[in-house]
Amino acid sequence: MKLERSCYCGEPREQDVGKELVLCGWVHSRRDHGGVIFVDLRDRSGIVQLVFNPEHSPQSHASAGALRNEYVLVARGQLRARSDDTVNPNMPTGKVELMVGELEILNASRPSPFAIDDEAVVTENTRLKFRYLDLRRPFMQKFLRLRHEVCRLSRELLNSEGFLEVETPMLTRSTPEGARDYLVPSRVNQGSFFALPQSPQLFKQLLMVSGLDRYYQIARCFRDEDLRADRQPEFTQIDLEMSFAGSEAVMNLVEGLLKKLFSELAGLEFNAAFPRMPYAEAMARFGSDRPDTRFGLELKDLTEVFAGSGFKVFKQAVDGGGAVKAIVVKGGAAMSRKEIDDLGSYASDFGAKGMAWIKINEGQWQSPIVKFFSDGEKQRLGEVLEIEDGDLVLFASDSEQVVHAVLGALRCKIAADRDLIDPSRFDFLWVTEFPMFEWNDDDKRYQALHHPFTALHPDDGIEVLDSLSGGPGTALRSDAYDIVLNGVELGGGSVRIHQPQLQRKVFEALGIGEEEAAEKFGFLVEALGYGAPPHAGLALGLDRLVAMLAGTDSIRDVIAFPKTQRAACLLTQAPSTVDAAQLRGLGLRVDL
RNA sequence: GGGGUCGUAGUUCAGCUGGUUAGAACGCCGGCCUGUCACGCCGGAGGUCGCGAGUUCGAGUCUCGUCGGCCCCGCCA
Numbered sequence: 001m002k003l004e005r006s007c008y009c010g011e012p013r014e015q016d017v018g019k020e021l022v023l024c025g026w027v028h029s030r031r032d033h034g035g036v037i038f039v040d041l042r043d044r045s046g047i048v049q050l051v052f053n054p055e056h057s058p059q060s061h062a063s064a065g066a067l068r069n070e071y072v073l074v075a076r077g078q079l080r081a082r083s084d085d086t087v088n089p090n091m092p093t094g095k096v097e098l099m100v101g102e103l104e105i106l107n108a109s110r111p112s113p114f115a116i117d118d119e120a121v122v123t124e125n126t127r128l129k130f131r132y133l134d135l136r137r138p139f140m141q142k143f144l145r146l147r148h149e150v151c152r153l154s155r156e157l158l159n160s161e162g163f164l165e166v167e168t169p170m171l172t173r174s175t176p177e178g179a180r181d182y183l184v185p186s187r188v189n190q191g192s193f194f195a196l197p198q199s200p201q202l203f204k205q206l207l208m209v210s211g212l213d214r215y216y217q218i219a220r221c222f223r224d225e226d227l228r229a230d231r232q233p234e235f236t237q238i239d240l241e242m243s244f245a246g247s248e249a250v251m252n253l254v255e256g257l258l259k260k261l262f263s264e265l266a267g268l269e270f271n272a273a274f275p276r277m278p279y280a281e282a283m284a285r286f287g288s289d290r291p292d293t294r295f296g297l298e299l300k301d302l303t304e305v306f307a308g309s310g311f312k313v314f315k316q317a318v319d320g321g322g323a324v325k326a327i328v329v330k331g332g333a334a335m336s337r338k339e340i341d342d343l344g345s346y347a348s349d350f351g352a353k354g355m356a357w358i359k360i361n362e363g364q365w366q367s368p369i370v371k372f373f374s375d376g377e378k379q380r381l382g383e384v385l386e387i388e389d390g391d392l393v394l395f396a397s398d399s400e401q402v403v404h405a406v407l408g409a410l411r412c413k414i415a416a417d418r419d420l421i422d423p424s425r426f427d428f429l430w431v432t433e434f435p436m437f438e439w440n441d442d443d444k445r446y447q448a449l450h451h452p453f454t455a456l457h458p459d460d461g462i463e464v465l466d467s468l469s470g471g472p473g474t475a476l477r478s479d480a481y482d483i484v485l486n487g488v489e490l491g492g493g494s495v496r497i498h499q500p501q502l503q504r505k506v507f508e509a510l511g512i513g514e515e516e517a518a519e520k521f522g523f524l525v526e527a528l529g530y531g532a533p534p535h536a537g538l539a540l541g542l543d544r545l546v547a548m549l550a551g552t553d554s555i556r557d558v559i560a561f562p563k564t565q566r567a568a569c570l571l572t573q574a575p576s577t578v579d580a581a582q583l584r585g586l587g588l589r590v591d592l
Numbered sequence: 593g594g595g596g597u598c599g600u601a602g603u604u605c606a607g608c609u610g611g612u613u614a615g616a617a618c619g620c621c622g623g624c625c626u627g628u629c630a631c632g633c634c635g636g637a638g639g640u641c642g643c644g645a646g647u648u649c650g651a652g653u654c655u656c657g658u659c660g661g662c663c664c665c666g667c668c669a
Contacts, residue, residue, distance in 0.1 A: 035626030049629070069619090086627055094629090111620055114603055119630095120618095121604055125661045178669040198669080225668040226593095349595080349665055438669095451669040554662095565662070 003074045003104060010046020014095050017081045021098060023048065024106075026136070027071045028116065030064075037064045041075070041098075042116070044141050049088070049097040050075055060103040070109035070116065076102040124556075128570040131561055143558045147546045149265055151218055154238050157257050163214040163240060168203035170196060170220070175520055176512065177452055179223035182233070190587030196222035196234075199539060201451060202524055204241040205496055208535040209527045216240040218542065227565045229554045230488070230544055234563075237491075238545075241537030247479055247495055250536045251430060254483060254491070257540075258428065265549050268426055274483070278433040287325075287408025289434070292487025293427045295420045297411035299325045299404070302395075305380045311372035313354065317397035324397040325404075327411050328385050329418075332392025333359040333366075343394065343410060350409045351402040356395040360387055369395075412487065426548075429484045433457055436476040437509065445511040450480040452510055453503070453524070454494040455536075483540070490545055493538025500528040 006022045025043035037052040052064040060075075067073065077100040088094035113130055114122045118139045127134040134140055155165065174181045174195035181195035197203075199221045207215045219239045227233065238257075242249060255274050262268040275293075282291050285298045302324045306314035314324045329335075344355035358367035370378070385393060396406040415421050436456060437446040448454060457477035480494035497503045503525050507517040517525065543555040556562040563569055583589065 029629075029631095031628050031631050033626050033628065033631075034624065036628080037626090038628050038631085040629070047629095051627085053626075055626090083627085086629090088629055091629085111602065113619095115619075123599090123604080123661070125599085126603075128661085175669095179667085201669090223668060226666080228668090229663070231668070346664095351665085448669050454669090564660085566660080568660095570661085 003076050003102070005074070008045035009041050009043045009048040010092060012048055012079050012093050012096050012098070014081060016079050017096060019079050020076070021079050022074060022076045023050070023098060024074045025072070026109075026116070027067050027069050027073065029069065030067050032065065037061060037067075039064060039067060041073070046092060048093040050077070050100050051097050052100050052103070056099060057101045060100050063103045063105060064100070067105065068109065068111070070112050071105060072107040072109070074104045074106060075100045124564075125570065128556075128562070128564060131571045135560060140557070143546070143550045143552070144560060146265060146550055147542070147558050150261055150542065150546050150549065151238075153261055153264060154216075154218070154257060157260055158214075158216045158240065161214070161253065163216045164212055165217060166207060166212065166215050168197070168200040168207075168217060168219065172197050172203075173520075175202075176516070177448065177510075179225050182222045182224050185586045185588055187586050198223050199237060200239055201453065202521075204239060204537060205453065205524065205532075205535065206527055208241055208243045208496075209530065209532045211243075211533075213243045214241070215537075219539075224567075227563070227567060229556075230547070232543065232555060232559060232562055233567045235555070235559075236542040237539040238542050239537070239539040241535055243533040243535045245536050246534070247432075247481055247536060250493055250538050251481060251483075254493075254538055254540065255428075258483070258490075261545070261549070262426065266426075270426075270428065274428040274430055276430040276432055279431055279435065279477075280433065282431050283404050287404035287406070287411070288487070289431055290482065290484040290487055290489045291408075291429065291431075292412060292415070292421075293429055294422060294425045294486060295411075295415040297327045297329065297415060297420070299327055299407050299411075300385050301325050302381065302384060305377055305384060306397075309372070309377060310374060311369055313356070313369075314395075314397045317399075317403075320399070322397065322399045323403045324395065325407055326385060326393050326395045327407050327414075328387065329392040329394065329414055330388075331390050331418075332394075332414075333361050333390045335359075335392055340392070343414070346413055347394075347396065347406045347410055350405040351398065352396055352406040353398065355406075356397070358393040360389055360391045360393070362389060425486070427486055431482045431484055432480075433477045434480045434482070435474050436460070436478040437474055439474060446474075447510060448506075450478055450492065450494050452506055452512070452521075453496050455479045455497050455502075479536075481538070483538075485548055488544055488548065489541070490548070491538055491540035493536065495534070495536040498528055498532040498534050500525045503528055 003022045005024045009023055009025045012021060023041055025041040028040040028042035028047050031038040035054055039050040039052065040047050041050050052061040054061040075098060077098045079096050080099050082095055082097055112133055113126060114120045114133070116133065116136045118137060120137070122134070135144070171184060171194040174183065174193065179198050181198065184194040184196065186192045186194060200217060200219050204215050217239045219237050220234055221237055222234050224233060225231070242253070259270050262270065277291070279289055282289055284301070285291070286293070287299050303318055306324045307318050309315045317324055340357055344352070347355040356367070356369045358365050358370060373381070381387070387393065394407070394410060396403040398406070435449050436454065438449045440447045455478065457479050460477050478494060480492065482492040483490045497506060504517065507521065543558055546558040547553070547555045550558055552558065561569065561571060568575065
C-alpha cells in the first residue's frame with residue numbers, strides 16, 4: 001500500500017472541502033451508472049461517498065468497475081462539496097464526497113453471506129459462524145466500543161480511588177462448593193489438574209492479607225454450567241476488594257462507579273442513593289432476590305386468610321408449612337380463558353401444581369374456586385387485595401419457595417406481556433441481609449448462599465452461630481449485598497471473614513470436615529492467621545452491565561466471540577478432540 | 593437431565609387437509625445506464641428441503657430417531 005491514510009471515512013465535513021484526502025475502508029455499496037460510479041466506503045467510524053468519474057480519472061474509474069461489496073481499498077482524491085440537490089441529509093458526511101483520482105484495490109472479497117448493516121436480519125447461527133463479518137456491522141462495533149468505554153471509565157475511577165490492578169492466576173486449583181470447574185490437565189504433574197477460576201475470590205482476599213489495601217481486576221471467570229441468554233461459560237467481572245472497609249464503603253464506591261458509567265455512557269443521572277431492600281422483603285413483596293421494581297404486581301400474603309379454609313388446596317399448603325399468596329392484575333379480568341390457561345402453564349414451569357384465579361367483572365367474582373370460600377374468607381380476601389372491578393387475581397399455594405418462584409415469574413411475564421414496564425426507567429436496587437446458608441436437599445446439607453468466605457451480618461454474630469447445634473438453619477443473615485438493575489443481578493459482594501477461627505466454624509457449619517477444609521482451603525485459613533485485615537469487596541458482571549447499557553437482551557451481543565448455548569464456538573469449532581499423542585503426553589485416556 | 597421452538601436458494605422467509613417441474617424478496621452473475629445514495633431497467637444462474645430411518649402408490653409436508661441454533665426449568669457458592 002503506497003498511500004497513507006489521512007483520516008477515517010466518517011470524519012470529512014464541509015470545512016474539509018478542498019483538502020486532498022486518502023481514505024481506506026470496505027466497499028459498503030457500489031452504484032454504477034455506466035458513466036459515473038459511486039462507492040460508499042465504510043470503516044469503523046462511518047461511511048463516506050467516493051465518486052469515480054471517467055472524465056476526471058479514466059484509470060481509477062476503470063478500476064472501480066471491478067469493485068464489489070466488501071472489497072478493501074485505499075483512495076486518494078480531493079474532497080468536494082456536494083451540490084444542494086445531491087446532499088444526503090441521512091449521513092453525517094452527506095454534504096461532501098471524495099472525487100477519486102487514484103484507487104488501489106487492497107483486497108477482494110467473496111460475497112458476504114449477509115449484508116453488513118444494522119438492518120439485516122440474520123440468524124444467530126450464521127452470525128456466530130461468520131462472527132468477523134457480524135462484528136463489521138455498525139451496531140456490533142458500537143457495542144464493543146461501549147464495552148471498551150465501560151472498562152476505560154471503570155479503570156479511571158478505580159485508579160483515582162487508589163485501587164491497584166493486579167492479575168491473578170488463570171491456572172489455579174479446583175475447590176469444592178460452587179459451580180463445576182473447567183479443568184486443565186498438568187503435563188508436568190500427570191494425573192493432576194488445574195481449574196480455571198470461577199472468580200478470583202481467594203486470590204483477592206490473599207492480596208488483602210498482603211497489604212495491597214485496594215485491588216481491582218477486569219477478570220475472566222469460568223463456570224462449566226448450562227447456559228442462558230445472560231450466562232456464558234467464560235464471562236468477565238469487574239472484581240474489586242478493599243481492606244479496612246465494610247459493606248457501606250463498598251456499596252458507596254460501586255454506586256459511584258455505576259452512576260458515573262450511566263451518566264457518561266447513557267446520559268442518565270441518579271441523584272438519590274440507590275434504594276436498599278433486605279432479602280426477606282424482596283422475597284415477600286416480589287418473590288425474587290433480584291426484584292424488578294419498575295412495576296407493581298406485588299405479592300400479597302393470604303396464608304392467614306386461608307389457614308382453615310374449606311378449599312383443600314389452600315388449606316393443605318398452609319398446614320404443610322407453606323403459603324398462599326396472590327397478585328392482582330389490574331384490568332386482567334378482560335383476559336380470555338386461553339390467556340389465563342397460558343399463564344397457568346407458565347406457572348407450572350416454575351413448580352406450580354395449579355394456578356387458581358378470580359376475575360372480578362361488574363361486582364361478580366368469576367372463578368372455579370370461589371365456591372369453596374366462606375363469606376369471611378371472601379371479605380378478608382377483598383380487603384387484603386384491595387380488589388376492584390376489572391381485576392384478575394392469580395393465586396399460588398405451595399411451599400413458600402415455590403409460591404415465590406411462581407408469582408415472581410408471573411409478575412414479570414405479565415408486566416412484559418401487558419406492557420407495564422416504562423422502558424426509560426433504570427431501577428437500581430441494593431438487596432441486603434441475605435441468608436447465610438441455604439439447605440441443599442440433593443446433598444442433604446447446608447451450603448453458603450453467597451460463598452463460604454462471607455461474614456455474618458453484624459446483628460447475627462458469631463455467638464449465634466455457636467449457639468446452634470445440629471445445623472445452622474437458614475435464619476442467620478450474612479453481610480452480603482447484591483446490586484440489581486431492572487430485575488437483573490448486576491453484581492454482588494460481601495464482607496469477608498478475616499478471622500481464621502470463624503472461617504473454620506463456617507466450614508464446619510457447611511459440613512466441610514476439618515481435614516477437607518485443611519486440604520482445600522488450608523492456605524486461606526493459614527493466611528487469615530497472619531494478620532488479615534478486615535476486608536470486603538464486590539464483583540460486577542461486565543457482560544450484563546454492558547448489555548443493559550446497550551439495550552440488548554443477550555450478552556452474546558456484547559462479547560466479541562461468544563459460545564453457543566451448548567458451550568461451543570461455531571467459528572473455531574471449539575471444543576474439539578485432540579491427537580492421541582497429545583493425550584498420551586498428558587497421561588490421559590478418553591473413556592466414552 | 594427436562595420442556596418449548598426453529599432448521600427449505602448465499603441470506604431472510606412462504607410452501608394449505610401428503611399429490612405434476614419447490615416459490616418470493618434481497619443478494620449474486622451478465623448487459624444497459626454520467627448524480628446515485630434501498631439507484632434504475634433487461635436477462636440469467638442458484639436447492640442434499642439439516643441428517644437417517646419409517647409409514648405411503650407418492651413425503652419439504654406425517655411418525656420416530658439424530659445433529660444444530662435460540663428460549664426456558666433444573667443447574668449456576
